[in-house]
Amino acid sequence: MIRINYTALILLLFFTGYLYLAAQIPIDPWALTGDFTASAFPYLAGGLGFTAALLMLLTESLSPTEQNPFPPPQFERRTYNDPILSMIVILVLYISLIDVLGFVIASIAFLTIGARKTGAIAWRLLLPFAVGVPLILWGLLDLMNIYISPGRLLTTWFHSA
């Protein structure tokens, strides 16, 4: 039975793409044939990875077994409650809001929503942590003269007021 290690296959595709891009690196106009150009090391690095991925794919595809330990990815309908993916979505929102809301407010919102999403915690436990940590950090940064932008929203409001 032929088995396919899909992780090795994906990595093989990654290294192939990398080697393709390495071949597109322009060569210095004054370089001679055989010189150590800007693409020489990427060829070595990509070649090493490509060889290892290919070896893994071949050795694990050809070794005899009755059961496939690397089943193909199941594209069944996933639940929308995957905790890691939910957290990633919250993180992306948090990062995109740093510029708008400012570091402190965005961080308070992230810690509150992140903790609520991760597990049900009482508000009396959650609020001191979610509000306190960003404020303490902001205070420490202020002490060290590290400037943190208050965000476009606050700046606009302050200027208009």
Add this chain to the structure above:
Amino acid sequence: MMDGLLLGLSTALSVSNLLFVAAGCLIGMLIGMLPGLGPISAIALMIPISYNLEPASGMILLAGVYYGAIFGGSTSAILINAPGVAGTVATAFDGYPLARNGHAGKALAVAAYASFFGGTIAVVLLMISAPALADLSLAFQSPEYTLMMLLGLSLVASFTEPGHYLKAVMMAAVGLCLSTIGTDLASGIPRFTFGRMDLIDGISFVMLAMATFALTEALMMLRPAQPTQTAIPVIPPQALRLDAQETSSIAPVISRSAVLGFLIGVLPGAGATIASFIAYGFEKVIAKAPRPPFGQGNLKGLAAPESANNAACTGSFVPLLTLGIPGSGTTAILLGALLAYGIQPGPRLYLDEPTVFWSIVVSMYIGNLILLFLNLPLIPIFAKLLNIPRAILAPLIIFFSLTGVYLVSFNLFDLYLMIAFALIAVWLRSRAFPMAPLLLGFILGGLLEDNLRRSLIISDGNLSYLLDRPISLLLAALIILALIAPLARKIIRGTLNARS
């Protein structure tokens, strides 16, 4: 050596550096205590802070974090059977049964004393051996450095479980590939930047370290299959005392294990985990009718791995500081931190940067003292940290990881890239791909390319120049040995299994 030692003492004993080492130990212990977060995550979290300090102070802080994290890992291993660090897995064998039998305080005290004496003996051994190795420094040129980097890369096998060699090689190759992103310093040609200015200086080491370790650990904590948390009992301060008989029984164990741990730690790739297991196994073999038996709360079974893992941590600084080879994932991060300061660890560090070298050595000793005298009485308080709900802990680690990267560059692109890397790292780790070789490849990639290019320019493209001198030949032999070692180990294990 005495001059260097005095120089190190004068630097490390300044008030600010004493505060840094104390803070490092304290923070490292707090982070290391949390299951899932080891010294790598702890150091990765602290690197952005250390960038604002002088190189010596920054390295003192990070070395303190390393020690503290290992020590903290023992606390969670003893109290809740959840080693915060792989190097403290063996600690749980006898530490947890001791705690379960109502001797949690005694177990924590033995762990603290064993860590202190193990670390102290190892620091003395480091002071004796490091200068001898550094004498080789003048013989090192670009071919030797090239081979040294290759030796470091060839040791990826030891970063991973048996049978996962190709996975480690692939991860090292991914790290090498990532190191090529940005402007090629020799030709000024941008590589793999896709026209983005954000990538013109390459990928940030801090971002990659945070993404692949701290952020990944926190995200993996969110998986539904995680074990439930155990409530920690209150530990009174008087429970941390040992009687004379107990002290005399563990003293020789600590000394033996310290020497063993140091020697294992010096070997690149071996590290604290192997050292602690070997020390535990050794004591178990030589013990005559131990009471209670090993695995059921024997103090020797707790003292041996604790002494060995701390000594191995010190030992792992020998190849890092004197040869520039990181012997473990943790020292790979420390290597990255040194490079970020513009310091090239390796044979010349001892001569070029004596302040950094000796202050790290001295701070290790001070770190051990601080762990014993400052942190031991605080253990009952720290232990309460283990009761922090995961729902708070995971977002907090994620928040500090992101903040750490944001405060270095103030570039939101780095944060998006970090999330992408963390997501890929979670996927790869769930398929047993190790992350330490990736970081090793990333760190060594730039150095390898520079030295290889320099060697080839000097020799007019002749590769045999790399093997022209005896040191190069010795290094090449070591590379071959490192590459065939996993295969030899597999054959030997197969033969032994067949016989049994």
